[in-house]
Amino acid sequence: MSNAYTMDTIIKVEENLCITCGNCIRTCPAGLITKKEFPLPIDNAWDLCIDCGHCVAVCPTGALHQRVMGPEDCDPIDIHLIPRWEEARQFLVSRRSTRVYVNRPVEKDKILQVLDVARFAPWGGNRQGDHLHWVVISDPAQVHRVAEMSIEWMKSVGESNPGMYKEAKLELFTSAWDEGEDQISRGAPCFIQAWAPKDERTAPQGATIALAYAQLAAHGLGLGSSWSGGINTAAQAYPPLIELLELPEGIVSYGTILLGYPAEPFMKIPARKPLNVTWR
Structure with missing residues (x-):
């Protein structure tokens, strides 16, 4: 500025x-x-x-x-570019979590466009610029290695905490991996993580909202995305993966999204359960 x-x-x-x-x-x-x-x-x-x-x-x-x-x-607001309600609703509800990606890298400039929009997500006390750090893993070999280590973590949970392993249905992922199917990175060419200090009280909500903005921006660019709880939880709990990612002491990943070009276009918007609202 x-x-x-x-x-x-x-x-x-x-x-x-x-x-x-x-x-x-x-x-x-x-x-x-x-x-x-x-x-x-x-x-x-x-x-x-x-x-x-x-x-x-x-x-x-x-x-x-x-x-x-x-x-x-400050950029001026162009009211002609603000979508009408019907357009805005269609854009928002047509975004899907992509779990099948084509073998095509995502251009760096598109990733930067996605993250640029995420800068404008609301964050308590406007503290995003002080605390949020984005990490992009775009080397397919590295993405595969992170997925592999996430599986290693899941298998270790099966040994140390069978109850959690069963409740989280981690066997679905480990069994698929052993059969040659990657249900962790799902063929995505890259993933994005939102890092922030572990003790920053505004980070859990702020990082989540910023990642949601990133997903919507990706949708607008014709990209698909999906949250990866498997990778992110492993990045918080599995020391070998923490070391691989070079997460500094006191910094945690608050969310991970896969990013890539979707292999399957959606023709319809899936039905969802009705609203559950209490008016007071």
């Missing part, structure tokens, strides 16, 4: 552009902006601001600058 942390105040207002509409005051999630003649920060705003940029984004005249961004750093 062009003016990152160069200002000595949390916000600066170009008075010749400001129309004193109050949008920035009402939009600030922490109530850090007040007004005399023009908007100005409250006394402790510097320490409390989460740098969400909403004050800048809501200003209709481009008058407001915040310590990490100005109007020139």
Whole structure:
């Protein structure tokens, strides 16, 4: 960003552009902006601001600058590109978890497009940029090795915790592997993991939402994706895989998604159970 942390105040207002509409005051999630003649920060705003940029984004005249961004750093919203409800619903409900992939690598620029969208996922306190680290495994041999080690972990669970092995139905995966069928990576050419500190309280929800954004972005690019609980749980619990992935001490993988080009196009949207809603 062009003016990152160069200002000595949390916000600066170009008075010749400001129309004193109050949008920035009402939009600030922490109530850090007040007004005399023009908007100005409250006394402790510097320490409390989460740098969400909403004050800048809501200003209709481009008058407001915040310590990490100005109007020139924010992309304009093109209302013509916002889908109508029917289009938005069709896009969302037509996304499927892909479990059969073609033998084709995913271009790096498409992976970056997917992750770029995930940057905009909501995260408690806007802390994503401070804590989330994406890891992409795109070497097919490495993907296969990770799948193999995930199977090794599952088999070790069968020996050390037969109850969990049975309850999680891990035998479905280990038996298939022994018969030459990979139901872990499922032929996907790459997978993506979301890493963050183990003790970061906002990470479980934030990483999950960011991965969901990534999956929707992949859908928009014609890519298929699927959560891999097998790989991710092994990456949290199996020391040899943790070592292979080079996970630093105190960092965990909060989610893993397989990514690739789907082999089977879906013609219909599967039925789902009805809503279960309590109104109070």
